[in-house]
Amino acid sequence: MHGDFSRRTHRPEDHYLAVVSQQGRVLLDAESNEQADLRLSADRSLAADLIGRHGGPGDGFKVAYRAESEGEKASLTIAAGRYYVDGIAVDATRPEAPPAVGAVEGPPPADAREGTGAGPWTYWDQPHAHRDLERDADELPSGPFLAYLRVHDRLVTAVQDPRLRETALGSALPDTTARVRADWQVLPLELAEEQQRDPAAAFAEWVAEQQDRTCRLAARAERPARAEDDPCLVAPDARYRGPENQLYRVEVHRGGVAGEATYKWSRENGSVVLPLTAVDGAWVTLEAMGRDDGLTVDVGDFVEVGDDASVGRGEVFDLPQVVEVDLPGRRVRLSAEPDPTVGRQPAHHPYLRRWDQLERRRRGAPGMEGGAVQLVEGQWLDLEDGVQIHFAPGGRYASGDHWSFAARTLTGAVEWPTDAVGRPLLERPAGVVHHYAPLAWVSGGEALDLRRVFTQLTA
Structure with missing residues (x-):
């Protein structure tokens, strides 16, 4: 994360549970951030242990295929809801436009969420992929493909979300804390003909290749x-x-x-x-x-x-x-x-x-x-x-x-970490860490659901 930090101190291999303040000591950004990392890691580990690699309730992230028509490219629809990938809660809910609160003289104010609502996302307007209808490279494959979900954490500062700024501070670029957001994208993956007999297994092999970070x-x-x-x-x-x-x-x-x-x-x-x-x-x-x-x-x-x-x-x-x-x-x-x-x-x-x-x-x-x-x-x-x-x-x-x-x-x-005699250790990259889940196998204009769906305990 490109944040203005003094350092990053969260190391999962240390198995710490919490950061504990002591009286009369300085509290640094690194300690507050480590506490946030510990809490996030614990929540995600618990969810992953209970749910598995991926899964979710209801129709969240259910994918349907919409064939190409006159003047419109082929697309996917992505149902609103929640899905879990490696314990990360991924939310595809679209906000409803707020109801009118009364008559207003003159032209009404513009609604920042106009045109949204509870309907599904499409491949072209999903929130973090920023696909471009004018780009040929952004077309969906013409043959069979696997639609998958890719998730990663992204640091959001006041540059990406100006609402985080407190303008009362009066500086040219008022900036305080930042936020962490789970960005998601639904993407297509074409498989070789011999892999199409078992798309889920082929996808698991592909994911293992993507996550095998060989650089040190x-x-x-x-x-x-x-x-x-x-x-x-x-x-x-x-x-x-x-x-x-x-x-x-x-x-x-x-x-x-x-x-x-x-x-x-x-x-x-x-x-x-x-x-x-x-x-x-x-x-x-x-x-x-x-x-x-x-x-x-x-x-x-x-x-x-x-x-x-x-x-x-x-x-x-x-x-x-x-x-x-x-x-x-x-x-x-x-x-x-x-x-x-x-x-x-x-x-x-x-x-x-x-x-x-x-x-x-x-x-x-x-x-x-x-x-x-x-x-x-x-x-x-x-x-x-x-x-x-x-x-x-x-x-x-x-x-x-x-x-x-x-x-x-x-x-x-x-x-930097060293061994017992002081030699610097070769370390894998700290990120970007992507998490993956298969959603649907699209073939012949139909989308076979590959999600793992569970019911709520009180259902």
Whole structure:
């Protein structure tokens, strides 16, 4: 999650039950967040133990197929209700439009929920997928396919939901807490002809492949040249040299294997995010320039321009550089125009996110591609101020895979798990963690229900 956190302390392997406050002590964001993580983990574990991998009551997420007709693409209808995937409660309920409260003179006010209601979602208007009717790539398969549900947690800040802002605070970007939301998408999966005899089994194999995260990363403080020969050991005098405490985030930008994949990194956990209000060629207008000089953008920064729709579709674009800043106009000029599909609709909450990688011209440093760093395995790579990372050989990387770790000025340490002799351990990515459930096998215009349905205890 790209939040402005001091660090993340929840480690499921520790089996803690609760965070307990002590009198006269400082309460940090990390402890409050760990308590939220513990509660969420306990609730989801209980639900998964009782329900299994997936299941739900009633017609929630029941899928029906609607064939292509004149002027309309083929679609799916997704029934309102609730379904559980790995213990995560996923809600597809559509809000009802509020009833009228009395006569109003003149034109009535616009209803923000007009056109909704309790009816089902469709493949094209499901809330977090942001499908595009104009895109041929978004068409459903013409042959048999399996419709499945994909779920993941997403951090929602005031950039994505302006209602979270408390404008009474008076700052340019009033921002307090964030929220965690379970985003869901119903997607199609085409199977080979031999797999179509048992779609559920084929889907289980596909899910296992998706969740087999083969990539690993380790982090450490830089080892002085005179240290012992073992490159895996952290020398006693290795030290983080940065001026401030930071929470670093290393994130895969483009997926693939080494030689194809690229990564980006941030010393602020990727939390420097500024809402966009307009895009005019290479110029983008920001709602505000950031809270202070360290949490804004400047010439030379690589930035990501995106919105809810591009995130929902899983699109990856090149990262342009900031080449000019117009402070009075709250505008920045980028080295390339953003993708034409991004940032044009305010309802999709367009944003600009800063990343902190820099182009290094010294010999042996990884090159850059599309504003991200080319991923090199099997050697320690410099970030900045003595922070180094190491990708294990043989990894397969997916866009969004990420790792985060704290660096502290008092100890000069990069906080990363080590073994008994001080060697940094190779860790799987912390996310993005996707959860999957089969919903229907669509063939011959019919949808065979693959959900697992249970009745309520009081039914």
